[in-house]
Amino acid sequence: MDFTRRDLMRTTAGLAAGAALGGKLLGPTGARAQSDLSFKPEEGASLRVLRWSPFVKGDEEQWLALTKKFSEQTGVQVRVDKESWEDIRPKAAVAANVGSGPDIMLVWFDDPHQYPDKLLDVTDLADYLGGKYGGWYDGMADYARRDGKFIGLPLATIGNAIVYRESWVKEAGWSEFPTDTASFLELLKALQKNGHPGGFTHGHGVGDGNNYAHWLLWSHGGQMVDAGGKVVLDSAETMKSIEYAMELYKTFIPGTESWLDVNNNRAFLAGELSVIANGISAYYTPKNDPAQAELAADIRTCPLPIGPVGQSVELYQVTSAVIFAHTPYPNAAKEYLRFMYEEPQMQSWITASSAYCCQPLKAYENNPIWSSDRNYAPYAKASATLRPNGYAGPLGYASAGVMADYVLVDMYAEAVTGRSSPKEAIERAVKRANRYYSI
Structure with a gap:
């Protein structure tokens, strides 16, 4: 520095x-x-x-x-x-x-x-x-x-929201963007089949990587810790979220496991992606560039789909x-x-x-x-x-350390890429998280 x-x-x-x-x-x-x-x-x-x-x-x-x-x-x-x-x-x-x-x-x-x-x-x-x-x-x-x-x-x-190409979503057979995770998966399958895959960050993106991983976990009812700060990540809800992430990943453009915060913006603006989760920056750029007016007119945003937990749960x-x-x-x-x-x-x-x-x-x-x-x-x-990091436990050294160490982000990346089985990925994440919460 x-x-x-x-x-x-x-x-x-x-x-x-x-x-x-x-x-x-x-x-x-x-x-x-x-x-x-x-x-x-x-x-x-x-x-x-x-x-x-x-x-x-x-x-x-x-x-x-x-x-x-x-x-x-x-x-x-x-x-x-x-x-x-x-x-x-x-x-x-x-x-x-x-x-x-x-x-x-x-x-x-x-x-x-x-x-x-x-x-x-x-x-x-x-x-x-x-x-x-x-x-x-x-x-x-x-x-x-x-x-x-x-x-x-x-x-x-x-903020973090779905940013998508409206014409490609309609071309895939959807008049409106789906609001639930099950329908969202079906849309991404259809988009991939049409040659317009989606892509969500599985890499160490401070914003995009953390936002996506926490949405996966929380939308399925999982938690890193309980109200007392005990690590409760090893749960049926976490397993369901990983299984869902694995299905989504099959529809993604290759390479999302190495993405940082800038990568999905670039791919989306280059026309390589139909759907991302991002701040308004992915829309701001073409909106303020007359040469990209056609692209800006085709962009829409909406909240991330709601999962089995039944409510919107976002880290931001x-x-x-x-x-x-x-x-x-x-x-x-x-x-x-x-x-x-x-x-x-x-x-x-x-x-x-x-x-x-x-x-x-x-x-x-x-x-x-x-x-x-x-x-x-x-x-x-x-x-x-927004739902604060470390939900449902207290904020402090442990919650900050677990996020800084990308424990949750890595858990999903390891599972979706096949580097670990879902069970192994959860066990490793629990072990890493306990290094902070057991202090």
Whole structure:
């Protein structure tokens, strides 16, 4: 992560600066604080922010424009870097453990629970924003909250939905996209027969791989752990989900076991796939390219089919903004995040993201973007309806570690490719999961 001598010097200086300033807050503090809350940046403050690479151009462009606006208003220079989705998790872990690097990072899911003591307590800021803007969505807040304190700020839910070619689905004999898993399998068989296979990520895609694996498990009634944190993956429901996954896999385009988050987008836009599960990015690209207008007109989105469990159960991908405790400029970092979450900035970023980033605060769900295009509708309630990782157990080191280790993703990949029998794949996943939950 390019840790420099400057980073080490800043970290050392920051310990002294933080102690001297005591993170002094200007304005009221605590829950439901008034709108004049602000933090006075330290003299000479500058910030480094590391975020994930964008799949929607408008997201990054607006984030950088707002950052520039913040610097112009405060004099605090902010450097924004980006990394691939898969690299964010290890980069954040290194920064936390080394105690140097970016001041702020945008991280995934319950990763903050892996190094909570390395993160700045931002409860005062979270309470202020929640009180002012209708409150945080519970599922998102749990990812960023530990022992009653916020160790990060929920930023966005990147929704996941079926993205498909309407003409090919109709050609296969379906006037409407199926809403149940049994009919969904029959559709994919028909699409494959017509030369238009589907494809779902069985590789280590932070978003697509995890979303698909959790949907397979939860839609059939399976769980990684029970409410007490005991691993209960070895169940009849899990076996049924694997058997279903194996049948789906037979209809897929070859190679999905090695896919990362970008691969299904590329294959779909190249006309190699008829159906994927993805964020709105697979539609955003052709929609904003006149040369692909015909493709954009043929794309439709809808929720993933409902399985034997009888209800919609989606993981969805949550990202949170964390401030590392090693920052020499905690006030500047808090002020940067406060600025970015206030209504003028946050609403403009959600709009520019074109339904890719679902809001973290309930007051922002009225953003006009959600009703501006029929293909955006399946993503509008992602923050309100997501099921947190590690269901039905508590979030913490174990749930974060199991996800970071791709235990569930690998279980399905091993079974569908024949590297292991379904029974062997379950047994191996249970053994791996217990390494975390038995600690």
